[in-house]
Amino acid sequence: MITLNLRSLVLALSIVLAVAIVGYGSYAYAEGLVPFGPRDDEWSGVFLTNGQAYFGHFYGAPGEYVILRDVHYVLATQLQSQDPNQQQGTQLTLQRLGSEIHGPTNEMRIAKTQILFIERLRPDSPLLAAIVQLRSAPPAAGTQAPRTVGPTAAPASPARTVSPSPSPR
Numbered sequence: 001m002i003t004l005n006l007r008s009l010v011l012a013l014s015i016v017l018a019v020a021i022v023g024y025g026s027y028a029y030a031e032g033l034v035p036f037g038p039r040d041d042e043w044s045g046v047f048l049t050n051g052q053a054y055f056g057h058f059y060g061a062p063g064e065y066v067i068l069r070d071v072h073y074v075l076a077t078q079l080q081s082q083d084p085n086q087q088q089g090t091q092l093t094l095q096r097l098g099s100e101i102h103g104p105t106n107e108m109r110i111a112k113t114q115i116l117f118i119e120r121l122r123p124d125s126p127l128l129a130a131i132v133q134l135r136s137a138p139p140a141a142g143t144q145a146p147r148t149v150g151p152t153a154a155p156a157s158p159a160r161t162v163s164p165s166p167s168p169r
Contacts, residue, residue: 043057054108055121
């Protein structure tokens with residue numbers, strides 16, 4: 001009689017454990033967690049139909065959305081010169097998602113219908129090198145130091161102002 005109860009207990013615990021493992025596996029698959037999601041050395045660029053591009057660890061999740069983790073984007077700032085003879089330029093800076101005023105997490109869920117294309121980044125990509133540099137030197141608390149990416153159209157000079165924000169008069 002004791003053997004029968006012990007077998008029932010072991011069977012019941014086995015069923016509960018199996019259900020827990022299957023439940024976690026389903027959750028991990030849907031969320032792109034290890035072992036289903038991307039490795040730390042896999043970086044992708046996600047280009048959207050609205051012209052925006054984001055870079056990070058891409059997971060093509062089941063359902064209507066994909067997941068992008070450790071998200072970065074390039075911010076283009078128009079440089080304006082007070083000298084009308086000087087050509088205006090654009091400065092590109094790398095930003096990590098999360099320091100914006102609305103305080104997002106560093107993960108995005110992107111509607112699959114909004115994705116134009118996805119590119120995998122090579123290990124020798126200049127953008128990936130800038131991401132590694134940005135990650136290796138954490139900014140001071142509450143701030144984020146931008147990293148310049150690529151050349152600007154015209155050299156910056158002290159007489160230039162950053163746009164698109166209008167300067168107060």
